Amino acid sequence: xxxxxxxxxxxxxxERYRVGRGSASGNGKTAGRGHKGQHSRSGGFHKVGFxxxxxxxxxxxxxxxxxxxxxxxxxxxxxxxxxxxxxxTIDLSTLKMADLVPQHTRRAKVIAxxxxxxxxVVRMPGVAVTKGARAxxxxxxxxxxxx
Numbered sequence: 001x002x003x004x005x006x007x008x009x010x011x012x013x014x015e016r017y018r019v020g021r022g023s024a025s026g027n028g029k030t031a032g033r034g035h036k037g038q039h040s041r042s043g044g045f046h047k048v049g050f051x052x053x054x055x056x057x058x059x060x061x062x063x064x065x066x067x068x069x070x071x072x073x074x075x076x077x078x079x080x081x082x083x084x085x086x087x088x089t090i091d092l093s094t095l096k097m098a099d100l101v102p103q104h105t106r107r108a109k110v111i112a113x114x115x116x117x118x119x120x121v122v123r124m125p126g127v128a129v130t131k132g133a134r135a136x137x138x139x140x141x142x143x144x145x146x147x
Contacts, residue, residue: 019031070107073105073106073107074107074109075100075101075102075105077095077101078110078114079112079114079115079116079137083118084100085098085100085120086098088118088120088121089122090127092107092127095127108128109127109130110122110133111133112131112132112135112136117140119137119140119141119142119143120137121143122142122143123145124146124147125147
């Protein structure tokens with residue numbers, strides 16, 4: 001086999017239409033464009049989705065979904081991730097230093113997922129706690145300090 005003899009498999013690439021080559025070709029006279037109208041003329045086209053001036057479908061249908069602006073600055077911390085903290089006091093700055101939440105986080109929430117081994121003290125402003133997480137932290141002797 002040589003590079004100059006490589007060809008695609010027979011039938012894998014269809015023959016191109018030879019338009020305007022007489023009636024025997026099946027694409028003679030109007031060359032597959034039909035009779036009259038915008039699409040039969042050269043240069044006759046509109047952008048994709050254009051419906052002749054009618055409000056196009058992609059603009060008629062309502063948009064769905066919602067992205068909260070607060071969500072970009074909020075983060076969740078699992079109970080099982082608290083073991084990576086060096087200290088027993090939990091506030092936003094210690095969570096950021098331990099890389100448990102991104103640096104741009106403004107509020108974090110400790111959620112009840114996993115087990116907690118040590119007794120932690122959670123400082124409330126900036127760090128919220130779910131009911132289940134609160135119960136788990138208080139069960140091992142920790143506490144939640146509210147301002």
